[in-house]
Amino acid sequence: MADKHYPTPMLDELENGPWPSFISGIKRLRDDHPDERIRKVTNSLLGQLEHSYETRKGYWKGGTVSVFGYGGGIIPRFSEVGDAFPESREFHTLRVQPTPANYYTTESMRKLADSWEKWGSGLQTFHGQTGNIMFIGTTTENTQHFFDEINEYGWDLGGAGPCVRTAMSCVGAARCEMSCTNEHATHRHLVNNFTDDVHRPALPYKFKFKVSGCPNDCQNSIERSDFAVIGTWRDDMKVDQEEIKGYVAKKGREYLMDNVISRCPTQALTLNDDDTLTVDNHNCVRCMHCLNVMPKALTPGDDRGVTILIGGKRTLKIGDLMGTVVVPFKKLETEEDYESLVEMAEEIIDFWAENGLEHERCGEMIERIGLVNFLEGIDVEVDPHMVNNPRQSSYVRMDGWDEEAEKWFQRQAEA
Amino acid sequence: MADMREPIESGCPDGFQYMHPTMRRNFGQWKFHDDPQPGVLRHVANNGDEVYTVKAGTQRILDVFTLRTLCDIGDKFADGYIRFTIRSNIEYIVDDAAKVEPLVKALTDAGFVVGGTKNSVTSLSHTQGWLHCDIPGTDASGVVKSMMDELIGEFTAWNMPNRVHITTSCCQINCGGQGDIAINVQHTKPPKIDHNLVSNVCERPSVVARCPVAAIRPAMVNGKPSLEVDEKKCICCGACFPPCPPMQINDAEHSKLAVWIGGNHSNARGKPTFQKLVASGIPNNPPRWPEATAIVKRILKEYKAGAKDWERINEWVERIGWPRFFEVTGLPFTKYHVDNWRGARASLNASTHIRF
Numbered sequence: 001m002a003d004k005h006y007p008t009p010m011l012d013e014l015e016n017g018p019w020p021s022f023i024s025g026i027k028r029l030r031d032d033h034p035d036e037r038i039r040k041v042t043n044s045l046l047g048q049l050e051h052s053y054e055t056r057k058g059y060w061k062g063g064t065v066s067v068f069g070y071g072g073g074i075i076p077r078f079s080e081v082g083d084a085f086p087e088s089r090e091f092h093t094l095r096v097q098p099t100p101a102n103y104y105t106t107e108s109m110r111k112l113a114d115s116w117e118k119w120g121s122g123l124q125t126f127h128g129q130t131g132n133i134m135f136i137g138t139t140t141e142n143t144q145h146f147f148d149e150i151n152e153y154g155w156d157l158g159g160a161g162p163c164v165r166t167a168m169s170c171v172g173a174a175r176c177e178m179s180c181t182n183e184h185a186t187h188r189h190l191v192n193n194f195t196d197d198v199h200r201p202a203l204p205y206k207f208k209f210k211v212s213g214c215p216n217d218c219q220n221s222i223e224r225s226d227f228a229v230i231g232t233w234r235d236d237m238k239v240d241q242e243e244i245k246g247y248v249a250k251k252g253r254e255y256l257m258d259n260v261i262s263r264c265p266t267q268a269l270t271l272n273d274d275d276t277l278t279v280d281n282h283n284c285v286r287c288m289h290c291l292n293v294m295p296k297a298l299t300p301g302d303d304r305g306v307t308i309l310i311g312g313k314r315t316l317k318i319g320d321l322m323g324t325v326v327v328p329f330k331k332l333e334t335e336e337d338y339e340s341l342v343e344m345a346e347e348i349i350d351f352w353a354e355n356g357l358e359h360e361r362c363g364e365m366i367e368r369i370g371l372v373n374f375l376e377g378i379d380v381e382v383d384p385h386m387v388n389n390p391r392q393s394s395y396v397r398m399d400g401w402d403e404e405a406e407k408w409f410q411r412q413a414e415a
Numbered sequence: 416m417a418d419m420r421e422p423i424e425s426g427c428p429d430g431f432q433y434m435h436p437t438m439r440r441n442f443g444q445w446k447f448h449d450d451p452q453p454g455v456l457r458h459v460a461n462n463g464d465e466v467y468t469v470k471a472g473t474q475r476i477l478d479v480f481t482l483r484t485l486c487d488i489g490d491k492f493a494d495g496y497i498r499f500t501i502r503s504n505i506e507y508i509v510d511d512a513a514k515v516e517p518l519v520k521a522l523t524d525a526g527f528v529v530g531g532t533k534n535s536v537t538s539l540s541h542t543q544g545w546l547h548c549d550i551p552g553t554d555a556s557g558v559v560k561s562m563m564d565e566l567i568g569e570f571t572a573w574n575m576p577n578r579v580h581i582t583t584s585c586c587q588i589n590c591g592g593q594g595d596i597a598i599n600v601q602h603t604k605p606p607k608i609d610h611n612l613v614s615n616v617c618e619r620p621s622v623v624a625r626c627p628v629a630a631i632r633p634a635m636v637n638g639k640p641s642l643e644v645d646e647k648k649c650i651c652c653g654a655c656f657p658p659c660p661p662m663q664i665n666d667a668e669h670s671k672l673a674v675w676i677g678g679n680h681s682n683a684r685g686k687p688t689f690q691k692l693v694a695s696g697i698p699n700n701p702p703r704w705p706e707a708t709a710i711v712k713r714i715l716k717e718y719k720a721g722a723k724d725w726e727r728i729n730e731w732v733e734r735i736g737w738p739r740f741f742e743v744t745g746l747p748f749t750k751y752h753v754d755n756w757r758g759a760r761a762s763l764n765a766s767t768h769i770r771f
Contacts, residue, residue, distance in 0.1 A: 014560050017567075018567050022476040023560075025480065028478055028481075029480070033479075053545070106495045113482050122478055125475055125476050177447050217680050220593075220680040259724055265684055286682075
């Protein structure tokens with residue numbers, strides 16, 4: 001235990017205060033871990049991190065590290081200040097796919113901890129922003145050993161680089177009354193169909209699936225995924241009038257008027273004189289607000305399915321994009337439903353792989369080529385649910401108008 | 416080296432094997448939920464089954480000792496099942512009301528913080544920072560730890576008009592996401608180029624392609640192929656740095672923090688919204704980042720005082736108007752707050768809607 005510690009006066013400040021401190025955790029590994037390798041590597045890590053705090057700069061650089069058979073899933077890190085802090089010179093992270101909505105038993109977790117202690121630094125994150133379990137800090141050689149070990153008992157790497165990434169989904173039907181779909185099945189059907197594209201980066205850039213069970217979108221799929229699946233329903237929401245009356249009795253009419261009725265974005269709610277609620281379901285946009293306020297009284301309808309939005313992403317390169325509605329409603333119940341969902345994802349990824357520029361997200365490609373060209377590419381017809389409003393600019397060539405209008409009437413007749 | 420071994424490409428594992436049996440049994444059969452106390456949820460199924468969720472904040476970057484402590488608590492008090500939220504809170508789910516208090520006590524005694532439900536400020540989601548990212552301008556973990564120390568009372572209570580999601584990111588690419596309040600890095604100077612290294616390290620065409628404003632051109636410098644930046648055009652986004660580390664964007668002095676507010680991905684009431692800039696030029700000041708925390712606290716104070724029940728930060732500001740926001744928070748409004756890209760006209764006020 002007599003290792004020489006790098007001084008960490010700035011990091012020590014992060015041990016003050018009531019919130020749990022990651023610095024105290026790393027120090028515990030440095031001071032108390034029985035394995036000398038872990039003590040040394042975390043000491044070195046703290047030395048480098050303190051150096052970053054002093055100089056306000058990062059000192060990791062990427063590289064190429066992979067396990068046999070895969071091309072991605074590892075975040076390689078080599079230290080630029082390895083001479084000063086040699087024990088963490090190689091400090092790679094493995095991205096491991098969690099279950100949908102991140103369920104674990106303590107037993108499964110202990111097993112992972114044991115393996116990571118054997119081959120890595122003893123530091124991990126639940127979870128990174130892409131959704132993976134991040135096992136932070138190991139050497140090139142031990143990367144392979146750790147992967148081999150956990151892969152044998154059921155865990156696989158997630159995506160890194162230009163590939164299909166690890167998916168994320170909300171807690172969903174396992175615990176939430178708002179859930180309108182089986183997030184678990186949707187998540188696994190989608191991402192596991194693309195296992196090859198997760199492990200072998202060969203796409204223009206990253207492609208993310210995220211699944212939320214209702215329009216509250218607790219998973220932020222709309223902004224943080226290229227392919228967002230959000231549960232919804234299309235029949236009438238269910239109203240328990242006795243519960244509505246109970247709510248009025250408890251909170252008062254004024255509270256209800258101010259917090260529910262007047263907050264409805266489409267004015268679809270009426271509080272009747274007898275303290276019952278009338279819902280104009282045809283005008284309801286399933287925003288979820290009234291259900292959130294009165295979960296006991298209001299429930300999604302029975303004809304449930306999903307809305308699919310394509311092209312959400314964060315900042316780089318043209319700025320933030322929300323996903324755009326491409327499928328307003330789709331049933332997801334039978335195996336055939338899931339198959340057609342997966343086929344649609346294949347169409348989209350294929351089209352984007354062929355037409356996207358290097359380092360161009362799917363949403364950026366749509367912005368460049370226009371939604372209509374994208375829809376034609378994936379063989380989906382236009383729908384007024386896809387726009388906030390129709391075209392404003394009159395500078396457009398419309399010589400195919402009659403033909404397109406005919407298509408609309410035909411589709412209407414077939415529906 | 417290890418021997419070659421064929422990987423088992425199992426992909427995303429089935430979560431049902433790790434799910435509490437009461438949840439498994441009632442999958443898709445939940446009727447409603449309520450909130451017995453901060454950090455605790457109760458969900459009731461159609462058949463009357465109940466589960467209680469106890470949520471706690473962690474340090475996110477866990478060492479195996481802490482992880483085992485969390486497992487010990489799970490074994491002793493929570494039937495051996497756990498899950499994590501998108502914001503790295505841990506959740507224990509039990510099916511017996513009597514198990515809640517001992518669980519809350521065990522978590523609290525072990526130094527974790529029970530809370531983060533309903534109209535609280537839940538834990539900040541964040542990125543890797545100096546600990547492990549290759550392009551970080553700051554240490555998101557440190558910012559979060561410092562900020563949560565000061566916001567802990569808002570995590571453990573239901574003081575806010577609605578839930579508040581705060582995020583941090585360690586560079587402008589912004590993996591940390593967006594939230595009601597987002598603390599992001601803002602580079603304020605163009606990259607410094609080490610011309611001796613560019614030709615060895617960077618694929619020049621892909622770096623040129625990466626620039627969103629076409630400010631980067633190939634150039635010969637000192638007889639070597641390199642790149643040059645038109646500094647007048649450069650928006651200092653740092654997009655060139657990941658594929659070309661010799662184009663150093665991070666700077667001890669000029670990499671600042673900026674605060675953006677009003678990101679809301681929920682469809683509740685209004686359509687989802689993006690975050691908007693409110694403050695910049697905030698020093699990137701380790702180890703405690705007090706200036707950033709002070710601004711966040713100021714915004715939260717006014718939101719708490721001014722918003723109506725259920726209003727998220729974006730809805731509050733939309734109702735009172737941006738001039739009032741800058742007035743009540745005392746934050747300066749500058750020319751940098753006026754958007755100036757091709758589509759910016761949509762953000763300008765084309766009406767006489769003015770509050771006096």
